[in-house]
Amino acid sequence: MLDNIKPKEATAIINSLLGGVVPKLGVQHITVGRAPEIEAFVQALSDVKNGHSMVKFWIGDFGSGKSFMLHLLNTVALKQKFVVANADFTPDNRLYANDGKAVALYAAIMDNIAIQTKPEGGALATLLEKWIEQVLTKTSEQHGIALTDIRDKKHLPKVQAAIMQTIQELTDVGGFDFGTVVMKYYEGYITDDDLLRRHALKWLKGEYRTKTEARQDLGVREIINDLNFYDMLKNFCRLFVSIGYSGFMINLDEAINLYKISTGPMRDKNYEKILTIYNDCFQGKISNFFINFAGTREVLENERRGLFSYQALKSRLETNKFETSDLRDFAQPVIRLLPLTHNEVFVLLQKLKEIFDFNYGSQLAISDADIHAFMEEMFNKPGASEFLTPREVIRDFLNILSLLRQNPGLNKKKLFGEIQIHDERPNESAVDALVDGIDVL
Amino acid sequence: MPPARPVPDDDSVIDITGLFERLAVANAAPPPPPKPKPSVYVESYPGSGTMIYNYNYYYQEPPTLGATYGEKLGLTPRQVTWLDKFYLPTNNTFLAIEPALQATLLLYLAVLPALDQQLKRTGTTLAKEAKALEDEAKHIAYQEGYWYQNHNRGGKAGTDIYLAIFRLCENALRLHYDYTRKGSKLFPRQIARLEAYFQQQLGQRIAALLPTLLPHVPPPGPEAELIFNEQAPQRWKPYFERLTKLLPAKVPAFIKAVEQLLKANARNPTRENICFEAAKLLAHPDREAALRMYLRYLHDGSNWVHIKPKTLPKGLDKVLFLQTEHAQRFTMIVNLLKLNDDRKTALEKVSTVYAVERKKIELDMGAVQAARQQHAGTVELLNAYLQDEPAPATPSATTPATPKKKVKAPALQASAIVAVPPKNATAKATKAAKTSAETAASAGPAFAPGLGLNAVQQDLLQLFAARKLALSQAEVEGFAKRRAALRNQLIDGLNEACYELLDDVLIEETADGYAIYAPYYQKITA
Known part of the structure; x- marks a missing residue:
């Protein structure tokens, strides 16, 4: 039975899932199957809204739904009036660097800043x-001064003073x-100097590479760089809250790229930065700040190169020793996403069939037994145990529903039998081997 | 007793018909039982390696080649004479193989008359050339400080020259049989410099004759093949290279040919490498055959105690083991093979590596029901969080909270834009402009109640309506400036104000401006 789904939502769900992406609506x-994780997350979101700060690590293997969860966090947070930014760690984006890779991450974050209306x-x-x-x-x-007059050039010093005072607070x-x-941004607006406004935005986004350039354009002595970008993020967090937003949430995916940093000391420095953020958040040094990291189990647990290689982080992120697969603790900073069980996949496919019928006003003759048969067919395909993900199961299921809707006479079993699954994992073996090789050297 | 052969009257007639026939018949016969090795006397000289003499002939001359093979090969007296020119060189692994020796002798006997005939056409004879070369040899030996005598057969005339011709034949036959071990030099070191002159006088002619004669030499028999492959462990490589052309089209033919090759290499100490190479090539066209070959490689390799067996290249892993289970099953077979040394069973089990085991998916209806209930709870919870919040109030003008204190989030400002006149306008003009804007707004379509749009926002929407719901960035920027507003904030304010009603963004950014989706506009003006 459908739970109050809107037609617009049904359309968005079917269209997006057919395209293999998470729907916006x-x-x-x-x-399905993520109830405790969602509860933990909304609780965390509520805490952050109330002035706390939080760091969460979403850990799961390929296809366990990390990116889906981050997307869901994103959607909920935007609705809850958070300023949200998403960025991926890449070989050129990291938390600590001295060659511009950290400020590149900052630039990616600032470029992706989103609010509900944007x-x-x-x-x-x-x-x-x-x-x-x-x-x-x-x-x-x-x-x-009347609001209508305050933009007048003669009041510019007063506005500038107010800006400086607020910023300093x-x-x-x-x-x-x-x-x-x-102030320069405002000045650009008052004096109709679009270039000045763009320069100011460029500075705030961390896109200036030299101090000289910034000084020429804006008259400031400093630029946002690898070392101070985190302070700037904190400043922005306070600014967003002062505007009236609930907080600032940053989602950082693909933490495997930190794990892959080949030089040990550089990797440790990055983990040290995570520790700093972790401490700031949980020691109350910053308010309304929520940062999520997503990565695989290896990223967390590998004692040689993962987060656990950094002792201070290991002691903070270690699993509650009383936790079992049945008795989970979702209040920890680390939330492990286990793959969906067959029962949960079954429920998900049932839901999708209902949404599909609702969207197209159809009544496809797909029974629970058919869904069961489809699942059995999927999970028996070569490679299924290794790289079959819910994304692929969903997409194939919807594709079949789509064909059956347009061609009611088709043989379901034949369609199920024709499914082929593909390895969609990123090919990392060569890179890993190279990294390992460099490490050995 | 070999069949009698007609002897030609004229020695000048070159007749190699049937010369190799007996050898071909002998090679095709099954290998004879191994004879007991003759007793040997081994004498070592310090620094000069080990020399092996036949003990029986230590105090007397060994029988000549002519005496040994004259009757056996049905040779003419002249051919016997040619064979008697030298003794069989010792310490020669190739000639120690009887079929190879016989083939070499016959090739030598085929070359000589042809060579002699060629020389006669130029006004000389083989005997004369041999004599001239021998004189030159004496001269060279004298220059080198040695007393010259024919080394092979104590002073017999022309021995070294005929032996050199024989060696040329031997070397050609080695190549013909893919026997890659190096042959001996043409002349002993005392007269090594004679080689250049020999090549000039006879060698070049012989080199030209050999390609026409070699095709008549029968292939070595199975026994000879076994010995060749034992003595030249890499001999299989050129043959294997030719076999690769069978792939990928003719896999069974390739496998059959490899089997034959393995049979011919039964005594080859490194025969397992044939299996390894075959396994690599078969990985793409026939995975099971490749695994079988690899198992044979592991089994046939005799020295794994000291040498680690080679693993198949990493790139083939993805081809051979598409699933982890495949690799696991094969590893199990390998382990069993190591444990039991039972090749037959291991090879039989290879077919189970790729066997598809159909998994049954058991659904627990109780768990399904629980999952549905949990999901309903999740939807309810998320619906509560995802529903639109009430429209935020106008921001307060109070100073934002200090960072040291907990920042209390003030309500969001949805419509902070206040209609203001252009910057340099007078207050009067301002008022007039404001009135005009408001009038314009009131004159336009009525917007949905509860949106709380101010005059500037309404004017902008009307401007959109007038321009078919699409405006360029410059137009919006111009409008914002005229109304003393900030462009982004103006758009965002409108979007925020309408979000609750539309559950979506009203004004969307396009490549070069902004656009409003027509049904949304109708909805807010309804």
Whole structure:
């Protein structure tokens, strides 16, 4: 039975899943077998909304649904008035570096900043303008200037002073330059200087590579770099909260790329940065900040190169020793995503069939026994035990439903028999071998 | 007793008809039982290696080749004379193989008359050339400080020259039989410099004759093959290279040919390498055959105590073992083979590696029901979180909380845009503009109640309506400037105000501007 699904949600679900991506709408209707994880997450979100900060590690093997969970977190957080940013760790993006790779991660985060009305990212300018509006309102009230006059050039010093004061109240490190740049953004708006506004945005996004360039364009002495980008993220978090948002959530996927850093000391420095973030969040040094990391079991548990290779992190992230596969503890920083059981996949396919029928107003003759037969066929395909993922099961199931809807006379069993599954895992063996080789050297 | 052969009257007639026939018949016969090895006397000289003499002939001359093979091969007196020119060189692994020796002798006997005939056409004879070469040999030996005598057969005339011709034949036959071990040098070191002159006088002619004669030499028989392969362990490689052309089209033929090759290499100490190479080549066209070959490689390799067996290349793993179970099953067979040394059983079990075991999926209806209930709970929980929050109030103008304190999130501002006149306009103009805007808004279509749109937002929507619901960035920027608003904030404010009603974004960014989806516009103006 369907739980209050809207037609728009049904369409989004079917269309997106047929394309192999997570739907933008109605994702809750296909979240099967993740009840405790969702409860843990919404609890964490609620805590962050109330001023706490949180770090969560979503750990699971290939196809266990890490990216789906991050997407769900994203959707819920946006609805809950969070500013959300997603970024992937890559060989060129990491938390600590001295060759611009850390600031590259920062730039990726800032580029992907999303809010409810701009869910696809690129919301930094909007947020900045929102905040400037607030400062203008405040300044006009403080100085008894009509809101209609406050944008006048003659009031610019007053507005600038207000911006600086607010920024200094909000920021710990780098506040002066941060405030100066925001002032430049406002100045650009008042003086109709679009270039100045773009320069200011460029600085805030961490896209300046040399101080000289930034000084020429904006008159600031400092730029956002590998060492100070985390402080800037904290500053932004406070700024977003001051605008009225519930908090700042950052989702960092593909943590395997930290694990793959070939030089041990550099890897350790990155893990040290995670430790700093972890401590800041759980020791209350920062408020309304929520950061999620997603990676495979290896990333966490590998004692040689994973997070557990860093003792301070290992002691913090170790599994509750009383936890078993039946008795799970979801309040830990590490949430392990176990693959869906056959029963859960069965329920998911039942739901999808219902949503499909609802969307097309059809009544396809697919019984529970047919779904069972489909599953058996899928799980008996060569390689199924190794690389069959829910994504592929769902896509094939919907493809078959789609064919049956348009060709009611088709033989279901024949269709089930024709399914072929493919290994969609990234080919990493060569890279791993290379990394291992370098490590040995 | 070999059949009698007609002897030609004229020695100048070259007749090699039937010369190799008896050898071919002998080679095709099954290998004779191994004879007991003759007793040998081994004498070592310090620094000069080990020399082996036949003990029986130590104090007397050994029988000549002519005496040994004249009757056996049905040779003419002249051919016997040619054979008697030298003794059979000792310490020669190739000539120690009887069929190889006989083939070499016959080839030598086929070359000589042809060579003699060629020389006669140029006004000389083989005997004359041999004499001239021998004189040159004496001269060279004298220059080198040695007393020259024919080394092979104590002073018999022309021995070294005929032996060199014989060696040329031997070397050609070695190549013909893919017997890659090196042959001996043409002349002893005392007259080594004679080789250049020999090649010039006779060698080049012989080299030209050999290709025409070699095809008449019958292939070595099975016994000879076994010995060749034992003595030249890499001899299988060129043959194997030719076999690869059978793949991927003719897998059974390839396997059959490899089996034959393995049979011919039964005494080859490194025969397992044939299996290994075959396994590599068969991986793509026939996985089971490849695994069988690899098992044979593991089984036939005799020295795994000291040498680690080679593993198949990593790249083939993905071809041979598409699933982890395949690799696991094969590893089990390998382990059993190591344990029991039972090749037959192991080879039989290979067919089970790729056998498809159909798994039954057992569904627990109780667990399914529980999963459904849990899912219903999840949907309910998420619906609560995903439902749209009430429209946020106008932001307060109070100073934001300090970072040291817990930041209390103020309600979000949805419509912070206040309609203001252009920057340099007077207050009066401002008022007039505001009035005008508001009038314009009120004159347009009525927007859904509860949206709380201000005049600027309504004006922008009307501007959209006037431009078929699409505006360029420059147009929106111009509008925002005229109304003293910030472009992004203006769009965002409108989107936020309408989000609850639409459950989606009203104004979407396009490549070069903004657009409103028509049904959404109708919905907000309804």
